[in-house]
Every structure is written in structure tokens, then in C-alpha cells.
Amino acid sequence: MKQRLRYLPLSDIEEGMVLGAGLTISVNGVTNFTLPAGHALTESNIRQIALRHGEFVCIAEEDTRSDEAYAADLAITRCRLEQIFSRADLAQPSIAGLYAAVLAYRSL
Amino acid sequence: MSLHLSESEIVARASLLPAFPSIVNEILQKLDDDNATIGALIHLVERDPVIAANVLAMANAVAMAGRTQRDVHDIQVAVSLIGLAKVREIVLGVSLASFARDGRLGNYFWEHSVAVGVAAQELARLARCSVDYALVCGLLHDIGQLFMARCYPLEFQMVRMSMERDATLDLLDAERQHFGLDHCAIGTILASAWRLSPSVVAAIQHHHDMEPPADKLVAVTHVGEALANALDLARHDEARVLNLSASACDLLGIDWSENLNYLFGKIEARARQLCRIFS
Numbered sequence: 079m080k081q082r083l084r085y086l087p088l089s090d091i092e093e094g095m096v097l098g099a100g101l102t103i104s105v106n107g108v109t110n111f112t113l114p115a116g117h118a119l120t121e122s123n124i125r126q127i128a129l130r131h132g133e134f135v136c137i138a139e140e141d142t143r144s145d146e147a148y149a150a151d152l153a154i155t156r157c158r159l160e161q162i163f164s165r166a167d168l169a170q171p172s173i174a175g176l177y178a179a180v181l182a183y184r185s186l
Numbered sequence: 187m188s189l190h191l192s193e194s195e196i197v198a199r200a201s202l203l204p205a206f207p208s209i210v211n212e213i214l215q216k217l218d219d220d221n222a223t224i225g226a227l228i229h230l231v232e233r234d235p236v237i238a239a240n241v242l243a244m245a246n247a248v249a250m251a252g253r254t255q256r257d258v259h260d261i262q263v264a265v266s267l268i269g270l271a272k273v274r275e276i277v278l279g280v281s282l283a284s285f286a287r288d289g290r291l292g293n294y295f296w297e298h299s300v301a302v303g304v305a306a307q308e309l310a311r312l313a314r315c316s317v318d319y320a321l322v323c324g325l326l327h328d329i330g331q332l333f334m335a336r337c338y339p340l341e342f343q344m345v346r347m348s349m350e351r352d353a354t355l356d357l358l359d360a361e362r363q364h365f366g367l368d369h370c371a372i373g374t375i376l377a378s379a380w381r382l383s384p385s386v387v388a389a390i391q392h393h394h395d396m397e398p399p400a401d402k403l404v405a406v407t408h409v410g411e412a413l414a415n416a417l418d419l420a421r422h423d424e425a426r427v428l429n430l431s432a433s434a435c436d437l438l439g440i441d442w443s444e445n446l447n448y449l450f451g452k453i454e455a456r457a458r459q460l461c462r463i464f465s
Binding site for chain 1: 247248268269272353412413415416417418425426427428429430431432435441442443445446447448450451452454455456458459462
């Protein structure tokens with residue numbers, strides 16, 4: 079089963095959502111709360127995260143898109159990125175690096 | 187006809203903008219004061235009913251999460267529940283949101299400013315410089331455009347039309363043609379007149395520079411703006427990445443070939459959340 083990752087603010091998190099990446103909350107360098115990737119969030123987990131001032135969570139969702147639908151979404155993403163970078167010089171390494179990093183993130 | 191704005195004209199015209207919230211300077215001064223107490227921050231929060239209401243609302247949300255039986259009505263309790271750093275963030279964000287709203291700043295400008303503020307904060311965490319200063323720099327980086335739009339709407343519109351007509355025209359060049367100065371220079375004059383700290387003034391002045399001074403706050407504002415646009419955080423058709431200084435990236439230690447998905451995800455999620463809180 080294919081999965082896709084989404085990063086959501088805590089206010090958008092619901093019970094049953096599955097962590098796409100491990101969650102670690104630290105205060106002054108001391109870790110005081112952890113949950114592993116793949117963990118299904120409970121109401122209690124969400125309250126604990128809020129109490130510890132957690133602000134966002136990486137969620138894994140089942141990716142039900144066909145290969146064709148995925149390719150179409152990626153084409154739309156590329157098109158929008160090209161518009162956003164239309165006034166930038168992609169020959170510059172820093173601009174090219176930013177473009178590639180954002181494309182990789184949008185392809186998750 | 188083109189304008190040739192002078193510093194004195196800009197300062198005089200700035201009276202058309204709402205009064206700059208003095209609480210922003212007071213918070214930043216307290217950050218620089220080793221002897222500042224929590225009590226001083228609480229006093230600042232209590233002085234402004236809108237800010238106090240926001241701090242209490244957030245504290246109550248945390249209290250509800252912890253199933254605390256009582257409502258939080260006391261700012262001191264609220265600060266202990268949500269933490270000093272978050273309180274400072276709320277105070278700075280809400281006071282500048284109110285300033286932007288009173289200045290009739292369009293939604294896009296405000297959402298873009300919040301996005302740049304959040305991106306600058308996260309880059310500041312990586313580069314180990316002040317996240318509070320980074321937030322203020324991000325929220326105020328385009329303050330010169332607010333001045334242009336509010337005080338000279340016709341010329342501001344002409345800049346937009348010039349950009350639409352000529353895809354190769356540089357934004358700052360177009361602004362100089364119509365105003366005699368670009369929004370970075372105008373923002374610098376305003377920020378100096380409002381007695382903002384030199385590091386905030388420098389970030390506003392140099393946020394479009396390809397060779398900015400080696401100052402981390404300038405760098406987080408410059409790279410933060412490029413990131414906010416690249417990630418399309420304000421979801422506006424006009425979002426464009428114009429340039430990205432290699433020296434600013436180097437100063438912050440950013441390697442674009444690394445996996446940056448976590449950083450981008452954090453910026454995107456926090457920007458969405460803070461837009462809701464600050465609005």
C-alpha cells in the first residue's frame with residue numbers, strides 16, 4: 079500500500095491519524111515526549127502533545143491515487159513551481175537547489 | 187509622472203499609516219535586557235486587552251487539553267501554561283496583525299508576511315539566532331510596500347502593471363522608476379523612524395540583496411522570503427522567487443541537497459496555524 083506524508087498543524091489533527099514520522103518534543107534540549115512512526119494517535123496523545131506545546135505533526139495517509147493520477151498531480155506541481163521560479167535564474171546553484179528541494183517535498 | 191520621494195516626505199506621509207505598536211519595541215528591548223523579568227512581560231500583556239485575550243485564549247486551549255477544571259483568567263497563570271516564548275510570539279504577532287489590519291494591508295500581504303516570519307523563525311533556530319527578532323523581521327520585511335499601497339495607491343498599481351507588461355522587469359527597478367526609491371529603502375526609513383533596532387532595520391534594508399551583509403537576521407529574512415514564495419505559503423498568483431543569495435545560505439549552513447522535507451513541513455504547518463492565531 080502506497081502512502082503519502084502530510085505535515086499538519088495540531089489543530090487539524092484527529093484521533094486515529096497515523097504518524098508518518100517519529101514525534102519528539104523537547105524543552106531546553108531535554109526530550110519529554112516521543113511517539114514512533116506508524117503510531118495511530120489517540121485523543122490522549124493529542125492532548126499530551128498540546129500540553130507540551132507541540133505545534134505540528136507529520137501524518138501518513140494511504141495514497142489511493144493511480145500512477146496516472148500521481149503523474150498528473152506532479153505535472154501540476156511542476157507547472158506551478160515553474161511559474162513561481164519564472165523570474166529566477168535556475169542556472170544559479172542556490173536557486174536550482176531550492177527548486178529541487180521544494181519539488182522533492184511536493185512529490186511526497 | 188514618477189515620484190522622487192525624499193526621506194522627510196516619507197516620514198511625513200507615514201502619519202497616514204496607523205501608529206506603530208510600541209509594544210513591539212518594548213518586547214525586543216526586554217529581549218536585550220538581561221535584567222528583564224517575567225513580571226515585565228506580564229505587565230506588557232495586561233496593558234493591551236486584545237493581546238491579553240489572545241494569550242488567555244491560547245492558555246485555555248492548553249488547559250482544556252490537560253483537562254484542567256477551571257478557566258484561565260489570570261495572565262500569570264496563562265504565561266506559566268503556555269511558556270514565555272509562545273507568549274512573546276503571540277504579543278508580537280497579534281500587535282503587528284492589528285497594525286496591518288488598521289493599515290488596510292491586503293490579506294495576501296499579511297499572509298505572505300506571516301509565512302516569511304515563520305520561515306525566518308525556523309531558519310533562525312537552525313542558525314542559532316533570536317527567533318523573536320526573526321519573526322519581527324519577517325513580519326515587517328515588506329513594510330515599504332504597505333506604505334506604497336496606502337499612501338500612493340496609483341503609483342503602486344502602476345508598478346504592478348509594469349511588471350505584468352514586462353516579464354523581465356525587476357521589481358525593485360520598477361519601484362524606483364515610479365517612486366524614486368524601492369520598498370526596501372522606504373521600509374528602512376520607516377523602521378528607523380519607528381526606532382526599531384538596527385538589526386531589524388538592516389533585515390528590511392537588505393532582504394532583496396544578492397550580497398547581503400554577513401548578519402544572520404538579514405540572512406534568515408532573505409532566505410525566509412525565498413522559501414515562503416517557493417513553498418507557495420500565501421497561495422497567491424503573484425508569488426515569485428526572485429533571487430537567492432548563496433552567501434546568505436552559506437551563513438545559515440543550508441545545504442539544499444539535504445532532505446529538507448521536515449523543515450519545509452514544519453514551516454508550512456506553523457505558517458497555517460499562526461495565520462489563524464494572528465488573525
